[in-house]
Amino acid sequence: MPIILVPKDIISNDTQAFIKQFNITKTYVIGDTDIISESVTKQFPNPERITGATKYDRNINIINRFSADFNGENVLIATGNNYADALAGSAYAAKTNSPIVLVGNILSSSTRTYLNSNSSGKTVCILGGEGAVSSSIFNDSSNRRYQQSATKEFTNPLLKLGDTKEKHALVFGSSDNDMYQSASEAEANMIKISIDVWQLNASGEKQAAQRTLTVNKAVADVVKTVFKEIFEGQDKFPIYSVQGYAWRPDNTSEHKWGLAIDINPNENYMITSGGVIVAGSFWDPANSLYSIPEKGNVVTTFNKYGFTWGGNAWKSSNDYMHFSYLGK
Numbered sequence: 539m540p541i542i543l544v545p546k547d548i549i550s551n552d553t554q555a556f557i558k559q560f561n562i563t564k565t566y567v568i569g570d571t572d573i574i575s576e577s578v579t580k581q582f583p584n585p586e587r588i589t590g591a592t593k594y595d596r597n598i599n600i601i602n603r604f605s606a607d608f609n610g611e612n613v614l615i616a617t618g619n620n621y622a623d624a625l626a627g628s629a630y631a632a633k634t635n636s637p638i639v640l641v642g643n644i645l646s647s648s649t650r651t652y653l654n655s656n657s658s659g660k661t662v663c664i665l666g667g668e669g670a671v672s673s674s675i676f677n678d679s680s681n682r683r684y685q686q687s688a689t690k691e692f693t694n695p696l697l698k699l700g701d702t703k704e705k706h707a708l709v710f711g712s713s714d715n716d717m718y719q720s721a722s723e724a725e726a727n728m729i730k731i732s733i734d735v736w737q738l739n740a741s742g743e744k745q746a747a748q749r750t751l752t753v754n755k756a757v758a759d760v761v762k763t764v765f766k767e768i769f770e771g772q773d774k775f776p777i778y779s780v781q782g783y784a785w786r787p788d789n790t791s792e793h794k795w796g797l798a799i800d801i802n803p804n805e806n807y808m809i810t811s812g813g814v815i816v817a818g819s820f821w822d823p824a825n826s827l828y829s830i831p832e833k834g835n836v837v838t839t840f841n842k843y844g845f846t847w848g849g850n851a852w853k854s855s856n857d858y859m860h861f862s863y864l865g866k
Contacts, residue, residue, distance in 0.1 A: 544578055545578075546572075546573065547577065548578065564583065568596060593618055594642060597639065613636060613637060616670075617665075618641060625759060625763055629696060644675055696708060700864065701864040724796065727796065728796050729754075729758050733769075734747075735748065735749050737778055752782045757796070767835075768836055771835035773831075773834050775835060782796060795864075800860055802829070802859060803817060804828075805819070805822070805828035806818055806829055806858035807858060809855060809856055811854055811855060821858040840861045847860070848860030848861070
């Protein structure tokens with residue numbers, strides 16, 4: 539089921555063409571008329587509006603509307619204060635037929651009621667750490683039933699570092715499927731995305747710019763989220779070069795699957811444990827703004843979304859430019 543984003547009071551020609559092209563016969567409109575006007579709603583086929591007094595109430599009403607489709611063993615919980623964790627977990631939720639329940643700093647009454655009624659016998663996976671979803675919101679006596687019935691897990695398999703069967707299934711369709719065997723097969727699964735970055739102008743000042751990047755369709759939204767957080771982060775790390783997909787004969791290269799990203803290669807070299815430089819010229823975060831700091835926003839953000847940094851991942855080499863979804 540596609541998700542179509544629209545302004546409150548207008549529907550674009552592209553959206554109208556999309557509806558006709560894919561012969562959409564049923565529409566679910568999320569929010570009341572203060573969010574999407576009735577005039578826009580009427581332009582969609584067979585619309586059904588799902589509302590709620592708050593975004594948390596709407597979230598529960600959406601889950602209840604499609605409850606027959608949630609037959610998995612998990613309930614996923616994510617912060618409703620931003621979309622990144624819920625977005626990253628959405629693919630796993632779809633794979634496991636699990637609802638994503640949004641929470642704030644406290645549990646709304648509708649959220650508390652849902653969890654108390656639907657978590658028994660299921661594993662509750664909290665997407666994000668304590669800073670995103672505080673365990674304190676589950677500690678008051680009104681949530682006692684929920685506490686006793688649920689098991690909390692803090693790691694989404696799609697966000698773990700390295701290769702997991704869930705990651706493999708997300709990218710290649712099944713954990714048993716082979717990886718792409720030809721450039722034509724790989725390219726059919728790639729998509730070009732635009733990302734916002736910081737760059738240095740002739741005076742050495744940072745200014746906003748855009749770069750394009752080709753990645754696997756399965757991780758495109760996550761990659762866009764990673765670069766959005768890097769762009770909005772306090773480091774304002776400058777990026778003059780970024781490369782994703784490239785078909786290579788080496789069967790260990792994730793670039794050929796659209797799952798690896800190289801940033802500023804000259805200032806973030808790849809060097810073997812024996813001191814042989816394979817690519818790039820140096821790595822010197824203390825003196826070069828283009829070198830990626832180990833503790834900086836770039837590494838921590840990629841790690842947060844399941845990408846391994848080649849700068850500290852392997853004993854055989856250090857590839858400071860390299861981030862990979864399967865850790866290769």
